[in-house]
Amino acid sequence: MKQRLITILTLVGLSWLGSAQAVDCQVVRERFQCDASTKYPLHLTFDDGPAQQTRDVLRVLKRENIPATFFVLGYKVDCSTIAKQCQEEQQEMNTCIQRIKECKQRRQILRQTKREGHMIGSHSYAHWRYSEVHASVRLDDFKHSRQVLAPYLTTNPPLFRLPYGDGWFNRATHPEVLQDLQTLGFKHIAWDFSAFDWNKANQQGDKILANVLEQVCHRKQGGIVLLHDGVDDQLHEGRLFTTTHLQEWIPSLRCVAEFKPLSFFEHGVR
Numbered sequence: 001m002k003q004r005l006i007t008i009l010t011l012v013g014l015s016w017l018g019s020a021q022a023v024d025c026q027v028v029r030e031r032f033q034c035d036a037s038t039k040y041p042l043h044l045t046f047d048d049g050p051a052q053q054t055r056d057v058l059r060v061l062k063r064e065n066i067p068a069t070f071f072v073l074g075y076k077v078d079c080s081t082i083a084k085q086c087q088e089e090q091q092e093m094n095t096c097i098q099r100i101k102e103c104k105q106r107r108q109i110l111r112q113t114k115r116e117g118h119m120i121g122s123h124s125y126a127h128w129r130y131s132e133v134h135a136s137v138r139l140d141d142f143k144h145s146r147q148v149l150a151p152y153l154t155t156n157p158p159l160f161r162l163p164y165g166d167g168w169f170n171r172a173t174h175p176e177v178l179q180d181l182q183t184l185g186f187k188h189i190a191w192d193f194s195a196f197d198w199n200k201a202n203q204q205g206d207k208i209l210a211n212v213l214e215q216v217c218h219r220k221q222g223g224i225v226l227l228h229d230g231v232d233d234q235l236h237e238g239r240l241f242t243t244t245h246l247q248e249w250i251p252s253l254r255c256v257a258e259f260k261p262l263s264f265f266e267h268g269v270r
Helices: 002-021 025-031 054-064 079-088 093-115 135-149 175-183 207-219 240-256 262-268
Strands: 040-049 068-072 119-122 223-228 257-259
Touching (some): 054 068, 068 093, 093 119, 119 135, 223 240, 223 262, 240 257
Parallel strands (some): 040 068
């Protein structure tokens, strides 16, 4: 009976693997008008976590041997503040216990992410547009994120990505945001391609995959891809469409790209 169960599980696994890899790369390249002889370097990055579904992303990355970078929000793993808020808001005891338990789980997910060799950077403490807040608030948030995330940050100087890209997109008119990051010793990492997976209009079919491949093939260049494993205003639930379908997109991405570590783009980051 045991041997039969092992055989069934093996066949199911092989069946899934075969379907995941059953991609006609010629069709993919023709659809997006991509050069048939070129593989572009790509690095996947994930914002707004950690979330419980980050584990699903980690499983895919491990199976596919893909290095990635995660930009995480400090407030999601600030368990002492979450506990304090529970007391101040006089929330029901079971609700508080659950919130603290989930916070500890998110910390465990970050430790797993680091242990499996991925890069981790700050996405600040909150998910604000930092060119629109007072300088003192901005600096406090940047500092607070570094304190909370210190056990998980993987580089020196630590990596940082501004929420919404605000302060990077508009750096010509708001240079103070990137200047503050530099003063505090952060290294800002932008992106070259956005999957626009936060937009509900794209959360169907393969629109998110198409967003990436259309940009890569049109520009004929590689770079850093922006995806999301978390949702900025949800503590524990992740970006479900992305975390669920990432495994289906990898084979098509491999038709035109080679996955590289962030260090490959070291001179191109901002």
